[in-house]
Amino acid sequence: MNFVALRMLVGDRSKYFGLVFAIAFCTFLLENQTSIFAGILKRTASQILDVTDAEVWVMDPKTEYWDQTKALKDTDLTRVRGVPGVAWAVRLFKGNPVTKTLNGKFAVSLIIGLDDATLSGAPRKILLGSWERLWEPDSVVIDEAGYVLLFPGEPLELGRTLEMNDHRVTVVGISDPSPPFLSVPIMHTRYSEAVNFLGRERTQLSFIVARALPGIAPSELTARIENATSLRARTTQQFMWDCVRYYLKNTGIPVNFGITILVALVVGTVVAGQTFYLFTVENLKQFGALKAMGVTNPRLVGMILLQAASVAALGFSLGTGMAAIFFEIFRHKLATRGIVLWWQCAGLTGACIFFVAMVASILSIRRVLVLEPAEVFR
Amino acid sequence: MNPGDTLAVSCREVQKHFGDGETRVQALRGVEFDARFGELSFLVGPSGCGKTTLISVIAGLLDRTGGELSVLGVEVDKLTPSERILFRRKNVGFLFQQYNLLPAFTAAENVAVPLLIAGVPRKEALERARSMLSRLGLAERTGALPSQLSGGQQQRVALARALIHEPRLVICDEPTAALDHASGEAVMSLLSANAVHPDRAVIIVTHDTRVFHYAQSIAQMDDGRIAKVTRKEAQA
Numbered sequence: 001m002n003f004v005a006l007r008m009l010v011g012d013r014s015k016y017f018g019l020v021f022a023i024a025f026c027t028f029l030l031e032n033q034t035s036i037f038a039g040i041l042k043r044t045a046s047q048i049l050d051v052t053d054a055e056v057w058v059m060d061p062k063t064e065y066w067d068q069t070k071a072l073k074d075t076d077l078t079r080v081r082g083v084p085g086v087a088w089a090v091r092l093f094k095g096n097p098v099t100k101t102l103n104g105k106f107a108v109s110l111i112i113g114l115d116d117a118t119l120s121g122a123p124r125k126i127l128l129g130s131w132e133r134l135w136e137p138d139s140v141v142i143d144e145a146g147y148v149l150l151f152p153g154e155p156l157e158l159g160r161t162l163e164m165n166d167h168r169v170t171v172v173g174i175s176d177p178s179p180p181f182l183s184v185p186i187m188h189t190r191y192s193e194a195v196n197f198l199g200r201e202r203t204q205l206s207f208i209v210a211r212a213l214p215g216i217a218p219s220e221l222t223a224r225i226e227n228a229t230s231l232r233a234r235t236t237q238q239f240m241w242d243c244v245r246y247y248l249k250n251t252g253i254p255v256n257f258g259i260t261i262l263v264a265l266v267v268g269t270v271v272a273g274q275t276f277y278l279f280t281v282e283n284l285k286q287f288g289a290l291k292a293m294g295v296t297n298p299r300l301v302g303m304i305l306l307q308a309a310s311v312a313a314l315g316f317s318l319g320t321g322m323a324a325i326f327f328e329i330f331r332h333k334l335a336t337r338g339i340v341l342w343w344q345c346a347g348l349t350g351a352c353i354f355f356v357a358m359v360a361s362i363l364s365i366r367r368v369l370v371l372e373p374a375e376v377f378r
Numbered sequence: 379m380n381p382g383d384t385l386a387v388s389c390r391e392v393q394k395h396f397g398d399g400e401t402r403v404q405a406l407r408g409v410e411f412d413a414r415f416g417e418l419s420f421l422v423g424p425s426g427c428g429k430t431t432l433i434s435v436i437a438g439l440l441d442r443t444g445g446e447l448s449v450l451g452v453e454v455d456k457l458t459p460s461e462r463i464l465f466r467r468k469n470v471g472f473l474f475q476q477y478n479l480l481p482a483f484t485a486a487e488n489v490a491v492p493l494l495i496a497g498v499p500r501k502e503a504l505e506r507a508r509s510m511l512s513r514l515g516l517a518e519r520t521g522a523l524p525s526q527l528s529g530g531q532q533q534r535v536a537l538a539r540a541l542i543h544e545p546r547l548v549i550c551d552e553p554t555a556a557l558d559h560a561s562g563e564a565v566m567s568l569l570s571a572n573a574v575h576p577d578r579a580v581i582i583v584t585h586d587t588r589v590f591h592y593a594q595s596i597a598q599m600d601d602g603r604i605a606k607v608t609r610k611e612a613q614a
Contacts, residue, residue, distance in 0.1 A: 003500055004480070004491065011482015289478040292439060294467025294495050296460065374434035376474055377551050 001295065005303035006310060008283060019275045020315045023353055026268020027319025030349040031341060032326060033264060037257040039339035044247045045240035046178035046338070047112065047186070050123040051092070054209035055218040057239045058089070058225055061232045065246040066239075067181075069094055071203035076231060080208050083228045085221050089210035090115035091191050095198040099185060100163040101150050109146065109185040111164070113194025113206075121209055122175075122188055129158050129173030134190055141173035145334045146185020164197040179338045181247075265352060272315070273360035276308060280364030284371055291373035301365050308361035309354070316353045320346055386450055386547055386579030387413035387436055393444030394431055405431040407602035408445065413547075413579045418570060418592055421583045423599030429583045432599070433549050436581065437470055438462045450546050467495055471540035473569075475552035477532045479524040485511060485535045486520040492543040510538040514568050530561030537569055548573050550582040554589055566592050 010016050042049075048057065048066055058080050060070040080089045093113030100106040114121045114134070122131050126141065133139055140162065147156060160171040169189070177186050189197070195204045208231075212221040222233035234242060248254050280287075287300060295303075323341050330336040394406040405428045413419040413436075421429050434440040435447065438454040447455060450469055457465055471492070479488045489507035494500065508520045514534045524532050533553060540548055553569065554562030566589045573580045582593070590596060598606045 001494060004483075004494060007482050007487070008480060011480070285476075285478060286480055289472070289474065290491070290495070292437070292466070292472055293492055294463050294470075296463050372439070374430075374437075374439040376472070376478055377430045377434060377439075 001299055001303055002306055004290075005306045008286065008303075009279075009307040009311065012279070015275060015279050016311070019272060019279065019311045020318065022268065022271040022275055023312055023315025023357070024318035024322065026264060026272060026356075027316050027349055027353055028322045028326070029264035029268070030261060030352060031320060031323040031345050033257055033261045034345035034348065035323070035327065035342045036339055037253070037261070038342050038345060040181070040253065041244045041247060042240075043179055043181045043338065045243040046180050047094075047110070048236060048239050048243065050177050051121045051209055051236070052124060053120045053122075054090075054211050055236055056210045056212065056221050056225065056233055057236065058208040058210060058229070058231050058233045059206075061230065063232060065243040066094075068246075069206040072205040072208065072231065073203055074205060076229065077205065077208055079229045080210060080225055080231070083221070083225050085213050085216040085224055087211045087213045088118075088120075089208050090118060090120045091205050092121050092207040092209050093191050093194045093198075093204060094206040095194060096184075097164045097197050099150065099187070102161055102163070105150055105152075107146070107149055107185055109164075109187055110180060111140075111187045111189060111194050111197060113189055113191035116190045116192050119190070123177040125176040127174045127176050128156055129171075131173065131188075133172035134188065136170070136172055138167065138169045138193065139172040139189065140169045140193075141175050141188045142171050143175050143177050143186040145179065145183065145337070146187065147171070147174055148334055149183070149185055165199055167197050169193075169197070183335060265356075268353075269356045269359075272356055273363070276311065276357070276360040277364050279307075280304060280361075281367060284367060285376065287368045288371050288373055288376040291371065292376050297369055300368050304361050304365050304368065305358075308357040308364075312353050312357035316350055319353075320349075384415050385412050385448070386415045387411070387419075387581065388448040389432070389436070389445065390447075391445035392432070392435060392442050392447055394428075394435055394440065394442050405602055406435070406442070409599075409602070409604055411597055411604050411607075413581050414595070415546075415579050416574060416576045417594035418574060418580045418582060420590065420593040420596040421581060421599060422585065422590075422596055423605075425585075427599040428602040429599055430551065433551060433581060433583055436547075437472070437549050438466050467492070468543070469546045471543065471545035471548040473533070473536055473540045473548065473550035473553045475555050477524070477529075477536045477556075479532055479535060479539075481524050484521050484523060485516060485527065485531075485538075488524070488535055489538040489542050491539060496543060507538065507542060510542050511535070513572060514538050528561070529557050530564055533557060533561070533565045534568060537565065537572070541573060546578050548578065548580045550580065550584075552584055552586075553582065554584065554586045559588060562586060562589060 060072060063069060077091055095111050096108055097111055098106055099109040119131050119134060127144055156174050158171055162169050180186060212218055218235040222235055225233035327341040331340055389409050389411040392406055392409040395402055395404045397403055409432055423429055435442050436449055441455050454462060486504050486507040489510055490503035493503035511520050516534055519531060553565055570592050594610045596608045597604050
């Protein structure tokens with residue numbers, strides 16, 4: 001009878017395609033919006049996740065997320081290094097200078113000052129040049145997107161001159177870090193250079209990044225550091241989630257995306273659910289005839305569930321394909337790099353779609369179950 | 379067993395009402411009706427007299443509320459719901475006024491439906507369906523959709539579907555009502571030639587006086603009762 005169910009489903013082409021495309025577009029919208037939402041939130045912690053050498057971040061006790069820093073004292077670095085279990089700990093500076101090109105173009109930038117001796121905290125990917133060249137005086141490594149922003153239409157090349165706070169600096173590398181939350185150029189330099197580019201203040205140490213000795217879990221080390229120094233210590237993952245939570249709680253991003261996701265879900269549910277319901281209702285006479293001919297209620301339920309599941313599977317697959325194409329196209333654009341289709345979003349969307357299909361089919365099943373087979377004579 | 383000697387359907391004082399209280403409608407008021415094996419038994423009468431209710435009760439689609447009913451020797455409404463479905467699946471064929479063909483299915487697929495319901499493999503079911511359609515003069519139209527068939531052809535497909543699983547009771551509800559005279563005659567001729575069988579009874583509900591000559595017996599219903607039964611011998 002599966003054959004009968006599927007032929008009934010595909011027999012009315014217009015309704016069938018209407019159902020499939022309603023589910024496909026609902027899937028596309030849900031996967032698209034949830035993945036972009038997740039991608040944007042992940043960007044709030046991009047620079048934290050790019051620091052792969054360290055696994056523990058130490059900051060002022062009141063610091064809640066990456067963009068909110070209160071400088072630590074230089075002596076705090078020594079205190080952290082003195083905590084048992086710390087393999088190493090180095091300074092990390094974060095600031096936002098205005099960067100100018102010689103032709104007058106400028107942009108607020110994100111500058112990250114790496115430990116002078118070890119350059120710990122640099123992202124892995126570099127497209128041109130090398131991290132070691134940061135040991136040259138007045139040198140920076142700039143990210144590709146920032147380079148394109150400051151030198152639009154010009155080829156990537158080293159040796160370009162920039163100006164920050166009356167300091168001339170030379171581009172010695174072009175990197176490919178994770179995109180930041182705001183589309184600003186990301187520049188890496190040595191800690192001592194960075195504080196000069198921003199202008200000296202009494203205290204300038206944004207973060208201390210550290211690594212635990214072998215055998216000591218990062219979470220254990222954070223507890224030890226907090227106990228010993230009264231500073232705030234977080235593992236990389238904890239700090240990432242701090243940032244995500246901060247933006248979720250304190251910005252309009254989740255509300256805006258939530259509304260779009262909700263609208264997509266409601267519209268998709270209503271359109272797909274109503275179309276499927278109407279499809280079943282319009283076939284009630286046929287279901288009645290099948291009942292009269294000896295099809296049992298459980299078999300009819302199975303037929304309707306099969307119809308719902310197959311239309312949901314096809315619509316979901318098409319929608320996921322559309323979403324994958326969308327993200328594949330935009331993944332290569334500088335502004336939207338790093339925004340990808342998350343498997344978690346696809347999974348969640350799939351669960352929603354199948355839930356919608358099941359709800360619609362349950363409503364339809366009810367109509368079929370209460371249908372008197374004698375109705376076929378009316 | 380001589381054809382016509384044995385009762386396939388026996389109704390004694392069968393009653394059926396719908397609703398209760400002020401909304402109660404007494405559809406059958408003590409029906410006495412027999413249908414014999416090997417015969418076409420017609421059930422005629424004005425609209426609302428209870429013909430459709432009676433065949434629904436006989437087919438096990440509705441429960442009677444009084445009297446005695448035996449179908450093929452079985453008291454159908456004493457069967458459990460699942461037993462009744464199996465009984466209907468195996469023993470009853472239906473021919474509806476509006477054909478009730480599945481629009482997405484070809485003629486052969488429509489005819490094969492009762493076999494598919496019974497669990498016959500699809501290939502075998504389709505072969506048997508094509509063979510049945512050939513017997514009914516539709517060998518060239520087995521692949522046509524209902525929308526590509528005339529009303530008469532659709533009713534012949536529906537007839538093939540009613541007979542494909544060789545039921546012992548065929549119930550026809552106004553089989554010629556939606557057809558012109560020629561098509562109605564053709565359908566009745568095929569029904570008479572193919573459905574009548576010593577081990578099968580055929581009950582036909584109809585208003586169409588033009589096809590009464592096919593009947594072995596005609597039971598006239600009025601106001602929920604059988605008012606008169608005329609048998610062919612008597613007509614002759």
